[in-house]
């Protein structure tokens with residue numbers, strides 16, 4: 001058992017006494033096209049975290065189910081129904097409080113697994129604020145975006161026609177393939193978006209231009225997604241992240 005929410009308090013105390021790596025999946029409630037659920041980022045960050053925890057004898061906390069504001073150029077933006085955004089300070093406070101509480105219980109190794117692009121700097125801010133409070137305990141904290149671990153050989157197999165980059169991959173081949181691997185019942189295969197990649201200018205506008213964003217909510221085609229590509233990525237991400245976790249801890 002790796003999920004903290006499934007443990008009783010004596011079981012949790014006994015596990016923490018063995019100095020586990022505690023993984024924190026960081027997701028969002030955000031549109032992911034007409035074919036994927038709003039909870040995709042939390043589902044995938046949790047699935048990746050679970051694989052890591054099983055390999056290193058770690059624990060997984062419940063995912064942060066909400067995240068920093070979906071942006072047009074990386075998540076489609078706030079105008080899609082269901083996308084439910086937190087202010088940056090709220091995300092940072094959640095992360096800081098969660099670290100302080102885990103450290104109070106004796107946890108000394110934490111790993112934040114970010115599954116929502118826009119969370120990156122606010123999770124970092126929460127960790128930095130927490131370290132001012134609890135750094136003296138010797139706690140060490142890792143932070144990563146799982147997609148950054150994609151290796152050239154995997155890119156060749158998953159993106160034979162070229163990798164558009166993590167930001168444009170919103171609700172596209174990576175996330176759809178991983179969902180087909182981990183939770184196929186959650187993918188509406190008859191509604192896969194298949195259109196050209198969004199072509200964003202190198203600046204943002206407030207209020208945002210909705211017409212910059214494809215109406216599907218995906219930022220590039222998901223047509224090439226397959227469960228097999230999901231398996232290839234899931235296994236490679238797990239092996240690469242496990243190696244990094246073992247190296248650091």
Ligand code: ZN
Pocket residue numbers: 032040041115116170171175
């Ligand atoms: Zn996503």
Ligand code: MN
Pocket residue numbers: 028030041075115116117118
């Ligand atoms: Mn996202």
